[in-house]
Amino acid sequence: MNRPIINSWQSVEQEVRRRIQTREWAPGELIPNEADLALEFGCARATVNRALRRIADSGLIDRRRKAGTRVALQPVARATLDIPVIRREIEDRGMTYSYLLLSRTEAVPPHAVSATMQLPAHDAQLHVVALHLGNETPYALEDRWISLAAVPAARQERFESVSSNEWLLANAPWSHGQITFAATQAGREDAARLACDPGQAMFVIDRLTWNNNAAITRVRLKYPPGYQLRTDI
Amino acid sequence: MNRPIINSWQSVEQEVRRRIQTREWAPGELIPNEADLALEFGCARATVNRALRRIADSGLIDRRRKAGTRVALQPVARATLDIPVIRREIEDRGMTYSYLLLSRTEAVPPHAVSATMQLPAHDAQLHVVALHLGNETPYALEDRWISLAAVPAARQERFESVSSNEWLLANAPWSHGQITFAATQAGREDAARLACDPGQAMFVIDRLTWNNNAAITRVRLKYPPGYQLRTDI
DNA sequence: AAGTGGTCTAGACCACGCG
DNA sequence: GCGTGGTCTAGACCACTTA
Numbered sequence: 001m002n003r004p005i006i007n008s009w010q011s012v013e014q015e016v017r018r019r020i021q022t023r024e025w026a027p028g029e030l031i032p033n034e035a036d037l038a039l040e041f042g043c044a045r046a047t048v049n050r051a052l053r054r055i056a057d058s059g060l061i062d063r064r065r066k067a068g069t070r071v072a073l074q075p076v077a078r079a080t081l082d083i084p085v086i087r088r089e090i091e092d093r094g095m096t097y098s099y100l101l102l103s104r105t106e107a108v109p110p111h112a113v114s115a116t117m118q119l120p121a122h123d124a125q126l127h128v129v130a131l132h133l134g135n136e137t138p139y140a141l142e143d144r145w146i147s148l149a150a151v152p153a154a155r156q157e158r159f160e161s162v163s164s165n166e167w168l169l170a171n172a173p174w175s176h177g178q179i180t181f182a183a184t185q186a187g188r189e190d191a192a193r194l195a196c197d198p199g200q201a202m203f204v205i206d207r208l209t210w211n212n213n214a215a216i217t218r219v220r221l222k223y224p225p226g227y228q229l230r231t232d233i
Numbered sequence: 234m235n236r237p238i239i240n241s242w243q244s245v246e247q248e249v250r251r252r253i254q255t256r257e258w259a260p261g262e263l264i265p266n267e268a269d270l271a272l273e274f275g276c277a278r279a280t281v282n283r284a285l286r287r288i289a290d291s292g293l294i295d296r297r298r299k300a301g302t303r304v305a306l307q308p309v310a311r312a313t314l315d316i317p318v319i320r321r322e323i324e325d326r327g328m329t330y331s332y333l334l335l336s337r338t339e340a341v342p343p344h345a346v347s348a349t350m351q352l353p354a355h356d357a358q359l360h361v362v363a364l365h366l367g368n369e370t371p372y373a374l375e376d377r378w379i380s381l382a383a384v385p386a387a388r389q390e391r392f393e394s395v396s397s398n399e400w401l402l403a404n405a406p407w408s409h410g411q412i413t414f415a416a417t418q419a420g421r422e423d424a425a426r427l428a429c430d431p432g433q434a435m436f437v438i439d440r441l442t443w444n445n446n447a448a449i450t451r452v453r454l455k456y457p458p459g460y461q462l463r464t465d466i
Numbered sequence: 467a468a469g470t471g472g473t474c475t476a477g478a479c480c481a482c483g484c485g
Numbered sequence: 486g487c488g489t490g491g492t493c494t495a496g497a498c499c500a501c502t503t504a
Contacts, residue, residue, distance in 0.1 A: 007493085008492075008493085009492080009493090043493075043494085044493060044494045044495065044496095045494090045495090045496095046492095046493075046494070046495090047492085047493065047494085050492090064501085064502070064503090065500070065501045065502055065503090066500095066501065066502045066503050066504085067501095067502065067503065
């Protein structure tokens with residue numbers, strides 16, 4: 001035996017993952033408890049704990065007090081998606097960012113919008129439609145409703161040079177939200193704005209953002225055909 | 234002052250998040266170091282460390298040795314997506330799962346497939362096409378290539394009762410992979426299989442799975458119009 | 467009842483990277 | 486150089502859950 005030294009949580013994680021991957025510890029099987037592993041690896045129990053906690057977070061093992069730690073039978077693939085500011089997303093792809101405000105009005109939103117935002121159906125909200133471009137080419141079409149009750153200061157902002165995306169990040173704190181991904185066909189207007197053909201498949205991201213119990217904004221981003229969202233697992 | 238007691242990493246995390254959310258610590262600002270916070274909260278430095286590490290993982294703060302910890306200027310929204318086995322996904326939505334094998338052949342894949350899998354362009358692979366149904370209704374169309382070099386045992390499996398998805402999870406360990414989300418229009422064949430109309434927008438998930446340096450499988454899942462992928466942030 | 471993971475502590479040393 | 490976060494340790498107590 002000429003094993004690499006195991007004395008950091010990273011090396012413990014790597015070794016445990018290796019044993020699971022090679023089926024040395026088979027799916028469904030109980031693995032040794034933290035104290036035993038610490039003894040075997042010659043490190044502190046806290047070090048083993050941190051490694052196993054990370055592996056559990058990734059879905060590869062299941063841990064329960066008293067019952068111990070088991071290798072997951074059907075590991076759930078867990079992907080982490082970074083949803084940056086659109087400007088950054090475009091610049092990270094090596095393109096030059098630009099922004100075009102298409103409309104900014106105060107209006108009563110469709111019921112679907114006021115309902116998901118849990119706001120009174122008859123209240124006017126700020127409606128911003130804008131185009132994000134990379135290298136002067138349409139990159140994403142943004143359709144946003146902003147709650148004037150939650151963000152009254154938005155009334156003073158024209159959103160002509162600063163996108164509502166960035167303005168809200170700087171001016172409206174949020175606590176949590178929900179993201180939905182879907183696909184939909186481009187309508188005539190979408191197509192004209194995104195420089196594609198009507199009927200083509202657009203990738204759509206809906207984001208609903210809250211500050212505690214108050215809805216801040218609901219934004220729909222439509223991406224032209226060919227757009228891909230990619231992540232490692 | 235009648236503050237709640239802060240002596241667990243959860244309460245430290247909550248308190249720090251609160252201070253950032255209320256702009257008590259503004260975006261871009263340097264926050265106190267771990268030792269000072271530990272003193273203020275009356276807990277050990279390790280407890281503060283764990284809380285701050287979690288907040289940093291979520292993208293809300295940036296930490297650097299010597300430079301200290303700063304509130305992020307434009308927090309990246311980080312979403313965690315669970316990609317379970319399709320059977321589970323369907324059953325979790327309260328539907329009855331069923332599975333229909335459409336074809337199983339050995340064939341030389343298109344160049345695009347062999348290239349992304351980094352396999353010899355002329356080698357035959359196992360090609361499995363199948364339909365996953367929820368309550369007898371088409372839920373997702375699966376188009377999968379399996380590397381026979383990496384998973385020779387797949388040659389013996391008919392995939393008639395067990396989906397390749399579940400069979401591979403049980404029989405082919407994997408170390409990492411890549412997931413891509415996109416939108417595309419249904420072709421005539423897709424439409425017939427998914428019981429939708431040609432030209433409608435399908436949600437598409439591509440997954441490429443590796444075991445160390447060997448590609449295991451490349452699967453494309455096509456979901457009929459209306460499908461949504463949702464997650465909390 | 468007892469075994470397991472979950473957490474906290476006090477202290478220590480280290481590695482990185484500003485200034 | 487030196488302040489900061491990154492990590493490890495040994496020990497302790499606790500909370501949960503199963504046997």
